[in-house]
Amino acid sequence: MSLYFDAVAILTAPSSGGSFKSRIYSARNLRATPAQIYALITEAAKWDSVLAEVIDKAGILALERKLSPLLALLLVHDHLLSKKGIAAPAAHPIRQAVERHKVRLRAEFTKARVRRGCASVEQLKAAIIREKREADGTSHFVYPRWVRINNIRTTLDEQLSTTFKSYRRVDSLAALAPEDELESRKPEPRLYIDPNIPDLVAVPFGADFTASSAYKNGEIILQDKASCFPAYLLLGDRGPKDPWQGDLVDGCAAPGNKTTHMASLLAKQKNKKKDKQRIFSMDASAMRSKTLQKMVGLAGADSIVTVLPGQDFLALDPEDPQFEKVTGLLLDPSCSGSGIIGRDDVPQLTLPAAPASKAPKSQGKKRKRQADDHEEADGEQSKATPGAPQASPTDENDIPDGIIDPERLTKLSSIQARIVEHALSFPNATHVTYSTCSIHLIENEGVVARILASEVAQERGWRLLRRDEQPEGMRRWSKRGVREEKPKEGEIGPSGTVDLSDEALEACIRSWQGDAEGLGGFFVAGFIRDPDHAMQAVPAAPKKEPQEQEQEQDQGDDDDEDENEDDEWGGFSD
Numbered sequence: 001m002s003l004y005f006d007a008v009a010i011l012t013a014p015s016s017g018g019s020f021k022s023r024i025y026s027a028r029n030l031r032a033t034p035a036q037i038y039a040l041i042t043e044a045a046k047w048d049s050v051l052a053e054v055i056d057k058a059g060i061l062a063l064e065r066k067l068s069p070l071l072a073l074l075l076v077h078d079h080l081l082s083k084k085g086i087a088a089p090a091a092h093p094i095r096q097a098v099e100r101h102k103v104r105l106r107a108e109f110t111k112a113r114v115r116r117g118c119a120s121v122e123q124l125k126a127a128i129i130r131e132k133r134e135a136d137g138t139s140h141f142v143y144p145r146w147v148r149i150n151n152i153r154t155t156l157d158e159q160l161s162t163t164f165k166s167y168r169r170v171d172s173l174a175a176l177a178p179e180d181e182l183e184s185r186k187p188e189p190r191l192y193i194d195p196n197i198p199d200l201v202a203v204p205f206g207a208d209f210t211a212s213s214a215y216k217n218g219e220i221i222l223q224d225k226a227s228c229f230p231a232y233l234l235l236g237d238r239g240p241k242d243p244w245q246g247d248l249v250d251g252c253a254a255p256g257n258k259t260t261h262m263a264s265l266l267a268k269q270k271n272k273k274k275d276k277q278r279i280f281s282m283d284a285s286a287m288r289s290k291t292l293q294k295m296v297g298l299a300g301a302d303s304i305v306t307v308l309p310g311q312d313f314l315a316l317d318p319e320d321p322q323f324e325k326v327t328g329l330l331l332d333p334s335c336s337g338s339g340i341i342g343r344d345d346v347p348q349l350t351l352p353a354a355p356a357s358k359a360p361k362s363q364g365k366k367r368k369r370q371a372d373d374h375e376e377a378d379g380e381q382s383k384a385t386p387g388a389p390q391a392s393p394t395d396e397n398d399i400p401d402g403i404i405d406p407e408r409l410t411k412l413s414s415i416q417a418r419i420v421e422h423a424l425s426f427p428n429a430t431h432v433t434y435s436t437c438s439i440h441l442i443e444n445e446g447v448v449a450r451i452l453a454s455e456v457a458q459e460r461g462w463r464l465l466r467r468d469e470q471p472e473g474m475r476r477w478s479k480r481g482v483r484e485e486k487p488k489e490g491e492i493g494p495s496g497t498v499d500l501s502d503e504a505l506e507a508c509i510r511s512w513q514g515d516a517e518g519l520g521g522f523f524v525a526g527f528i529r530d531p532d533h534a535m536q537a538v539p540a541a542p543k544k545e546p547q548e549q550e551q552e553q554d555q556g557d558d559d560d561e562d563e564n565e566d567d568e569w570g571g572f573s574d
């Protein structure tokens with residue numbers, strides 16, 4: 001019986017990051033084996049909609065108060081579909097609570113099959129898969145697992161002939177989906193080479209590399225495609241003939257995806273000069289800096305990257321001689337995280353309806369941080385989009401509780417703009433990227449407009465990196481900046497417009513969740529300036545009014561508050 005209670009515990013525990021499988025294997029106090037629990041949940045997830053229908057129509061939840069909707073679904077799955085039936089002694093009260101209704105359950109199951117015009121259980125299974133695909137639209141299969149090849153340790157060709165040797169190359173993201181999930185229990189592995197970001201591949205979402213040597217040795221890094229945009233936009237398609245000149249800064253770097261991507265791009269350029277580039281990589285959070293250092297080490301980037309642990313980027317002195325050669329800066333500050341898709345790959349089951357007296361309990365704060373607002377019943381989720389990219393144990397963004405607070409967005413955007421303006425003040429900087437995983441105008445195009453209008457940008461001659469100047473893969477990317485945000489009909493949310501030219505909006509790069517690209521919401525823009533402006537003497541910033549100083553102090557305090565919140569949240573990775 002413990003199998004079913006263990007499965008319920010896994011499915012209702014707050015997200016602690018990591019893949020579904022790794023959560024089961026690392027969970028404590030389970031009595032059933034992880035393999036049994038995994039098999040039960042994944043099998044029940046294939047049948048959930050029809051099982052919920054059967055349980056509802058049989059009305060057993062109103063009669064059996066010991067059964068929660070989720071427990072009933074798992075038990076009824078085994079009762080109807082497992083050869084051995086429910087894995088519990090025949091006299092166990094919970095087993096009896098289901099078997100008492102076996103005639104009704106069997107009859108409803110047959111009716112569900114007949115309703116769908118299926119002659120056999122196998123046909124019913126195929127019909128349910130089709131139903132699920134239709135209900136989910138494209139999103140059911142479109143979210144792949146993105147894998148970046150780390151050029152410090154390996155090459156794409158090497159990985160294609162080792163880690164991905166058994167994978168068949170397909171020519172579209174959609175083709176990653178198995179044509180027929182019934183054809184075999186383990187569909188043929190497929191791989192898609194991304195056409196925008198060099199050395200990035202996509203594989204079906206369920207692929208698990210955590211046990212592979214390539215993953216353990218840092219040869220491959222699991223990083224979403226959109227998260228690869230900033231480093232690529234900054235360093236581009238340069239090669240040995242045209243390597244990047246100067247040092248780099250990653251000002252908001254933990255857990256280190258973009259830092260290690262920059263290091264990988266530099267490694268590919270094979271700069272033969274003795275005086276090689278360095279990357280100064282920092283994070284204001286001392287705790288997350290540890291993860292950053294670990295990731296840099298795993299990626300083999302220690303010799304290129306200098307981690308400044310616990311360093312507030314805003315407190316960095318751009319005039320410090322050690323940053324004299326800094327020409328490029330990547331800024332990916334904390335944001336609302338509103339573009340993050342529910343990255344949890346724990347199956348979200350469609351559940352039978354709880355009887356009226358089993359009123360839904362509210363879930364913990366951490367659960368609410370998922371992008372979707374799930375309905376709850378007895379602390380169980382009822383329906384959500386299945387599988388999306390894996391979460392990592394490191395948090396980075398600033399979603400308080402999924403509620404969009406306009407004041408908070410305004411504060412965030414002020415801090416974001418300050419961070420980028422600080423980057424623009426590095427004396428020899430010529431290239432800067434700014435990115436967020438937010439969908440909100442105020443944090444994206446709104447920040448860009450503020451930066452362009454800022455004193456430092458105007459005095460030092462900064463402008464946007466136009467689309468036609470961007471690296472080829474980004475030039476070809478069609479999702480660009482937007483001028484307006486307004487909530488969908490019947491919804492409440494931020495709204496506004498931004499005063500940017502068409503050319504400026506074309507320079508901004510976006511991605512959105514729910515389309516065929518397999519990404520979440522993301523934004524990035526590049527700023528450049530004529531190298532002739534570098535080294536120019538810049539007039540000192542005008543003295544601030546006391547009131548202004550106070551305001552900035554307030555925002556600084558808020559930073560600390562954000563960090564505390566972040567620290568307590570086991571959130572998302574890229």
Ligand SMILES: C[S@@+](CC[C@H](N)C(=O)[O-])C[C@H]1O[C@@H](n2cnc3c(N)ncnc32)[C@H](O)[C@@H]1O
Pocket residue numbers: 227251252253254255256257258259282283284285288311312313314332333334335395396397419559573574
């Ligand atoms: C979106 S995450 C960065 C993700 C990272 N770029 C990556 O790709 O792995 C934002 C990070 O910025 C850090 N941060 C926020 N404000 C900062 C500041 N003023 N100075 C340095 N780090 C800051 C946060 O601690 C958080 O780890």
